[in-house]
Amino acid sequence: GVAEGKTYEIEKVQAALPEDSALLGWLDVKGHAKAVDQTSGHWAVVLRSQGEPRWVKLLGSGEGGRRTEEDEALGGKLAAQLSDRRRLPRPVDAELLSKLSRQRLAPVEAVLRDGGSPPVRHLIILPSPQLRDVPVALLAGRYTVSYAPSGSVLAWLREKKKPAPASEAAITCPSLVTQYLKGRNPFLSSIAPMILPSVKVSAAGPSQGSIRVA
Numbered sequence: 001g002v003a004e005g006k007t008y009e010i011e012k013v014q015a016a017l018p019e020d021s022a023l024l025g026w027l028d029v030k031g032h033a034k035a036v037d038q039t040s041g042h043w044a045v046v047l048r049s050q051g052e053p054r055w056v057k058l059l060g061s062g063e064g065g066r067r068t069e070e071d072e073a074l075g076g077k078l079a080a081q082l083s084d085r086r087r088l089p090r091p092v093d094a095e096l097l098s099k100l101s102r103q104r105l106a107p108v109e110a111v112l113r114d115g116g117s118p119p120v121r122h123l124i125i126l127p128s129p130q131l132r133d134v135p136v137a138l139l140a141g142r143y144t145v146s147y148a149p150s151g152s153v154l155a156w157l158r159e160k161k162k163p164a165p166a167s168e169a170a171i172t173c174p175s176l177v178t179q180y181l182k183g184r185n186p187f188l189s190s191i192a193p194m195i196l197p198s199v200k201v202s203a204a205g206p207s208q209g210s211i212r213v214a
Helices: 010-015 069-083 094-104 106-114 151-160 174-181 186-195
Strands: 021-028 042-047 054-057 122-125 144-147 200-202 210-212
Touching: 010 042, 010 151, 042 106, 054 106, 069 094, 094 106
Parallel strands: 021 122, 122 144, 200 210
Antiparallel strands: 021 042, 042 054
16 A cells, blocks of 8 residues: 555646546634634645635534534534435435535535536545535535545556456456357356456456356
């Protein structure tokens, strides 16, 4: 894995990001009760494959953008509601979802739209204590959502990912595998959908992790 304490340069992290993706994280620092600026402790950061990181201040619902106790509790409330089996099959509180989405996603929408071309379709979410146990996909609407422990880990994983050899015909769609094997090996044809995506069919012969077609 990534060596303890090692961080990747921002250029390496950006190289791991597809053009239609953005790394999104939140920084929440609870300020002192007597601080002059009570709006300065909450930020979102967006990183795309090109350009500088974009920081967006997250204002609260209180006077002058101050963060209220209700603002601070939104993530925990939603997480508690989602984990409460007694609410099933009732849907999640739509108003609570809307409030949290306005707090966390709405402020960065302009950055996601204007941060480059093509437009962002995929959000890669970094860990956030205030959104612990909250599926961000519930808030993200039209975006596809995935997660990464950090930008460095994301870059390291992309570096380690090995492309399949060009000579190998890898089929990972269950229906295509079943069709390919039908009439050649009925048994493999029947179990292929259950063991994908590890199945690789290679007409060239056996290889590691492949099924040879007789």
